[in-house]
Amino acid sequence: MKTIIKTVVLTLALVFSYNAHAQKFPDLDKSPMDAATYPGSYKISEKDVKVVYSRPQLNGRDVAKLVPHNEVWRTGANEATEITFYKPVTFGDTKVKPGTYTLFTIPGEKEWTVILSSDINVWGAYTYKQDHDVARMKATASQSKDILEAFSIVFDESESGAVMHMGWGTTRVKVPISF
Incomplete structure (x- = not known):
């Protein structure tokens, strides 16, 4: 009888102990993190550039209201987008x-002004400081007939290196990068 009681008490202790220390995982992010690389093929392990960003969704909203003109934007959602160059560019x-x-x-x-800042590990653009800019360039903005629901970044090869394409809604921006 004592053995049965000890077994029951031990089992209950383990069950309650497990539940007390169980990890709670958050729901999926509404703006999932993604990465774009150049070269983009998974068969090529040595990359020249990688961008890590979060992908906000339109959900029936207007890009111009989500990303107002003439204001600094984090170029995605959540943490500010980070770009890594693995060689001089x-x-x-x-x-x-x-x-x-x-x-x-x-x-x-x-046109969009595209900025590289030395500040990393920042949330949004709330702490952006122009005096920390490493480089700036003007990039042409155009309109497409196709609508991208999620903000997206992809790369294409160019004669001098690569072109980073950013798109959301009907807006498209080309950013040339030379290697």
Whole structure:
């Protein structure tokens, strides 16, 4: 009888102990994190550039209201987007050393200002400081007939390196990067 009581008490203690220390996982993020690389093939392990960003969704909203013109934007959602160069690049007219930078943008109707900042591990653009800019360039903005529900970044090869394409809604922005 004592053995049965000890077994029951031990079993109950284990059950309650397990529940008391069980990990609670959060729900899925509404703006999931993603990465874009160049070269983009998974068969090529050595990359030249990688962008890690979160992908906000339109959900029936207007891009211009979510990302107002002439205001610094984190270029995605949640944490500010980070771009890593694995070799020296030319970004606009500026030579940039290998490393990780925050990618901010200032959207406009016909062109966007694309910014590399030395500040990393930042949330949003709330603490953005222009004096921490490493490089800036103007990039042409155009409109597409196709609508992208989620903010997206992809790369294409160019004669001098790669072109980073950013798109959301019907807006498309091309950012040339030379290697």
